[in-house]
Amino acid sequence: YRVFFAQVGERLRHTYEGRAGRYERVEQFRADLLLATRSLKSNRGVHAGYQLVRRLLLRVDTFGFHLASLDLKQRADVHHRVIAQGIDDAQWLQRPQAERTERLAGMLARDVGPVAPLDALGKRTLAVFEAAQQCRARFGERSIGNYIVARTQGAEDLLAPLLLARWAGVDDRRSGAVGLDFAPLFESGDSLRGAGRIMRDVLANPDYREHLAARRVPQPLFVGYSQAGRDSGYLAMRLAAYDAQRELSATLADAGQPAVIHHARGGSVARGGSRLDAMISAAPPETIDGHLTITEQGEIISQNYGLKANALRTLERAFGTLGVATLASRRGSARRETAGEHEILARLADGSRRAWRSLVVDEPDFHDFFRSTTPIDVIERMQVGSRSIWEGGAAGSGALSIRSTPWVFAWSQSRHFLPGWYGAGQALADEIAARGVDALRDMHGSWSFFASVVSDIESQLARCDLSIADHYIELVSPSLRRYAGVLKAEFERCREAVLAIKEEADLLDGDRTQQRAIQLRNP
Numbered sequence: 001y002r003v004f005f006a007q008v009g010e011r012l013r014h015t016y017e018g019r020a021g022r023y024e025r026v027e028q029f030r031a032d033l034l035l036a037t038r039s040l041k042s043n044r045g046v047h048a049g050y051q052l053v054r055r056l057l058l059r060v061d062t063f064g065f066h067l068a069s070l071d072l073k074q075r076a077d078v079h080h081r082v083i084a085q086g087i088d089d090a091q092w093l094q095r096p097q098a099e100r101t102e103r104l105a106g107m108l109a110r111d112v113g114p115v116a117p118l119d120a121l122g123k124r125t126l127a128v129f130e131a132a133q134q135c136r137a138r139f140g141e142r143s144i145g146n147y148i149v150a151r152t153q154g155a156e157d158l159l160a161p162l163l164l165a166r167w168a169g170v171d172d173r174r175s176g177a178v179g180l181d182f183a184p185l186f187e188s189g190d191s192l193r194g195a196g197r198i199m200r201d202v203l204a205n206p207d208y209r210e211h212l213a214a215r216r217v218p219q220p221l222f223v224g225y226s227q228a229g230r231d232s233g234y235l236a237m238r239l240a241a242y243d244a245q246r247e248l249s250a251t252l253a254d255a256g257q258p259a260v261i262h263h264a265r266g267g268s269v270a271r272g273g274s275r276l277d278a279m280i281s282a283a284p285p286e287t288i289d290g291h292l293t294i295t296e297q298g299e300i301i302s303q304n305y306g307l308k309a310n311a312l313r314t315l316e317r318a319f320g321t322l323g324v325a326t327l328a329s330r331r332g333s334a335r336r337e338t339a340g341e342h343e344i345l346a347r348l349a350d351g352s353r354r355a356w357r358s359l360v361v362d363e364p365d366f367h368d369f370f371r372s373t374t375p376i377d378v379i380e381r382m383q384v385g386s387r388s389i390w391e392g393g394a395a396g397s398g399a400l401s402i403r404s405t406p407w408v409f410a411w412s413q414s415r416h417f418l419p420g421w422y423g424a425g426q427a428l429a430d431e432i433a434a435r436g437v438d439a440l441r442d443m444h445g446s447w448s449f450f451a452s453v454v455s456d457i458e459s460q461l462a463r464c465d466l467s468i469a470d471h472y473i474e475l476v477s478p479s480l481r482r483y484a485g486v487l488k489a490e491f492e493r494c495r496e497a498v499l500a501i502k503e504e505a506d507l508l509d510g511d512r513t514q515q516r517a518i519q520l521r522n523p
Contacts, residue, residue, distance in 0.1 A: 001036070001039075001040075001049065004032075004036065005036070008029070008032050008033075011023055011029075012029070015029075015065070023065075025140060026060065026064045026065045026139075026140045027140075029060060029065075030057065030060050030061075033053055033056060033057050033060065034057070036053050037050060037053050037054060037057065040053065064139065064140045064142055064143070065138075065139045065140050065143070066135075066139040066140055066142060066143035069142050069143060069144065069145035070135070070143065070144055070145060071145040071146050071147075071148055072128060072132060072144065072145075072146070072147045072148065072180075073147075073148040073150055073185075074125070074128070074147075074148075074149065074150065074161070075149075075150045075151050076149050076150065076151045076152055076153065076157035076160065077093070077151065078121070078125065079125070079149070079157070079160035079161050079164055080092060080093055080100070080156075080157075080160055081093065081121065082118065082121060082122040082125045082126075082164060083104075083160055083163065083164070085114075085116060085117075085118050085119060085121075085122050086113075086114030086115065086116060086118060086122065086167065087107075087112075087114065087115060087116070088115055088116035097153070097154040097155075097156055100154075100156040101154065101155045101156040101159065101201065104156050104159040104160060104163055105159065105205050105207070107163055108159065108162065108163055108166070108205070108207040108208075109206070109207060111166065113166075113167055114167055125164060126164060126167060126168040127168075129164065129165045129168035129170045129178075129180070130168055130169075130170060132144045132147075132170070132179070132180060133170040133179055136179055141179075144179075144180065145181075146180075146181050146182075146183040146220045146222075146262075147161060147180040147181065147182050147183065148183045148184075148185050148222060149161060149182060149183065149184050149185060150185045150187065151185070151187065151188070151191075152184035152185055152186060152191055152198065153188075153190070153191050153194075153198075154198055154201070155198055155201035155202045155204075155205070157184065158182050158184055158202045158208065159202070159205060159207075159208060161180075161182055162178060162182060162207070162208060162211060165178040165180060166178065172214065177210075177211050177214030177215055178211060181215060181217055181219075181220055182220075183219075183220035183221060183222050183262070184198065184199070184202075184221060184222065185222040185224055185264060186198075186221075186222065186223055186224060186244055187222075187224030187225075187226065187227040187228060187264070188227050188228055188231060189227075189228040189231055189232040189236060189237065189240050189353075192223070192224075192228055192237075192240035192241055192243070192244040193240055193243070193244070195221075195223075195244040195247055195248050196244070196247030196248060196250065196251045199219075199221070199248060199251045199252065200251050200255075203251075203252075203255045203257065212257065218257075218258040218259050218260045219252060219257055219258070219259045219260075220259075220260055220262060221248050221252075221259055221260065221261050221262065222261075222262045222263075222264045223241050223244055223245060223248075223261055223262070223263055223264065224241075224264045224265075224272075225237060225241055225263075225264070225265050225266065225271055225272025226265075226266050226270075226271040226272065226404030226405070226408075227404055228240050228241065229270055229271065229272075229404070229419055230400065230402075230404050230407055230419070231357075231361065231400055232352075232353045232356060232357070233352045233353055233355070233356030233357075233360075233422060233423035233424070234269075234270060234352070234419060234420055234421060234422075234423070234424060234456075234457065234460075235348060235349050235352035235353075235423060235424045235427060235453065235457075236349040236350070236352050236353040236356070236423075237272075238349075238453050238456075239345055239346065239349040240349075241272070242282075242283075242284060242449055245261055245283060245284050245287045246284040246286065246287060248261060248287075249261070249284070249286055249287040250286070260291055260293060261287060261293070262293040262294070262295070263279070263292075263293065263294040263295065264295050265279075265294060265295055266295075266297055266298075266404070266405065266408070267296075267297050267298050267299060267300035268408050268412070268420070269420045269456045269459060269460055270408045270417070270419035270420040270460070271404060271405070271408055271419075273300065274452060274456055275317075276292075276294070276314065276317060276318040276321070277317040277318060277320070277321035278452050278455070278456075279294075279452070280292065280318065280321045280322050280325055281321055281325060281448045281452065282448050282449040282451075282452035282453075283325070283449075284336075284449075285325070285328065285329045285334030285335070285336055286329065286336075288322070288325045288326050288328075288329045288334070289326065289329070290322065290323075290326045292318065292322050335446065335447070335448075337443075337447045337449070337450075341443050341447055341450070344431070344439060344440070344443065345443075345450060347427075347431065348424075348427045348428065348431055349427070350427075351423075351426060351427035351430055351431070352423035352424050352426065352427040353423065354423075355422070355423040355425075355426040355427060355490075356422060356423035359422070359483075359486065360422070361400060365479075365480060365483075366483060367401075368480060369476060369480045369483045370410070372475055372476040372477065372480060373414055373416075373469075373472045373473055373475060373476050373484075374410035374411060374413060374414045374416075374472065375410060375413050375414070376389075376402075376406065376410040379406050379409060379410060379413075380406075388403075389402060389403050389405075389406040390402055390403065391403060407419065414468075414469055414472040415463075415464060415465040415466070415468040415469045415472075416464060416466075416469050416472075416487065417460045417461075417463050417464050418487065420456070420457065420459075420460030420461075421457050421460045421461055421464075421490075421491070421494050422487070422490055422494075423490075424457050424494050424497075425490045425491065425492075425493035425494025425495070425497060426490060426493060428440070428493070428494065428497035428498070428501070429493045429494075429496070429497050432497060432500065437500050437501060440501045441501055441503065444501050444502065454498060454501055454502065455511075457494065457498060458498050458502070458507055458508060459508070459511075459514065461491065461494060461495050461498065461507055462507040462508045462514070462515065462518055463518060464491065465522060466488060466491065469484075469487075470484075495507065
């Protein structure tokens with residue numbers, strides 16, 4: 001065994017240094033370890049080395065030669081800019097979605113290559129596909145994860161990177177497969193609401209179906225939260241993401257194509273960062289299949305996983321809830337909302353969206369109020385992050401011009417926490433005034449998704465500290481201070497509606513631990 005593992009170690013050294021006699025694939029290394037485990041078990045070595053080799057096998061299965069899989073991400077419009085160069089069509093980006101989809105399908109079917117030279121952007125974009133192929137060849141298939149297409153709005157946004165990968169020459173001509181798994185990221189309100197239709201159009205393309213069949217992996221799908229919250233408000237964002245999961249699951253099931261839904265969420269509630277167990281319980285029952293893939297960001301990683309006890313508790317809660325939800329789904333005992341309940345929530349989401357957009361998006365002076373009453377100018381100057389905090393790299397006007405993370409962080413710093421509740425108060429108050437509170441109370445008690453939404457809004461209201469926010473308001477010019485009254489009125493509407501639905505006297509009366517934590521932290 002010593003001689004054998006000395007040879008394995010030497011081969012690993014050659015692999016690390018890229019010399020001859022190395023392991024060409026991690027599977028070869030794993031096969032050597034399996035040979036050793038079988039030998040130890042056959043020769044009474046279970047207590048004389050087997051466990052050590054088994055532990056190494058677990059590490060190989062977890063980390064391979066790559067340590068961590070690298071996901072790639074690019075905006076859909078970048079792909080289209082490169083294709084516009086390659087086919088020498090200056091009007092490509094302005095053409096209707098249906099026309100671009102049809103032309104891309106034709107180019108894929110005929111294996112059409114670029115007819116015009118590419119500039120630096122085009123060459124860099126194709127080089128990414130080549131680098132990904134080289135990484136997989138050297139470090140293993142799992143070294144490169146999903147190729148995420150941000151800002152997916154239509155089927156053409158998934159066909160475009162498939163065509164570019166072929167232009168880069170990284171496809172298998174026999175199988176039609178490209179060694180990448182293209183994953184749409186549905187992140188705006190419109191793309192979430194159209195997610196099912198988009199995937200139906202994509203799967204109608206024979207070249208894309210051929211690619212999926214050759215890859216033999218589930219179709220990865222990313223559901224985003226941040227951008228939808230920024231353009232539609234929190235309540236509308238949550239319902240759009242909920243419906244998108246259901247639509248995507250049904251669409252892929254109808255096509256006979258397995259899929260994995262990834263939750264691309266941020267750390268704060270306003271960016272989809274509910275507690276893991278609450279998020280699982282609130283998912284559509286038919287989308288629960290024993291799999292859970294989420295993003296964890298920033299301080300949440302330290303908070304949930306920085307200490308071993310915290311990490312175990314986080315995972316226990318997530319896996320426990322996932323197991324129970326999966327069992328209920330498979331037994332058919334999971335409760336789905338009624339058509340009437342969904343209609344009520346759709347009405348609330350629509351009212352919330354209108355209230356949000358009328359102030360945050362459509363009110364021309366509100367952006368100046370935001371810049372004055374939050375420390376966004378300080379965040380803007382901080383030398384952290386890999387890109388500008390502004391969409392397109394330059395400061396614009398309106399909420400849609402700023403990236404989601406600094407938008408949420410800025411409102412948190414001024415203690416408004418506005419992205420987590422604004423608009424919901426008006427919608428809930430209108431519903432209660434028109435139809436009473438009883439239906440909402442019944443929904444809160446029987447529909448876990450609605451209960452989760454109300455609880456998350458409540459937690460954001462509880463974190464607000466309008467006495468501190470008033471100090472920030474003093475920084476605003478007198479002509480813009482009218483917005484402070486608008487925010488306070490909406491805060492009170494939202495607070496009163498939540499307390500009425502939950503039948504509480506004060507915020508977080510039903511969660512004394514969180515209530516006490518906020519009270520202790522506020523001073």
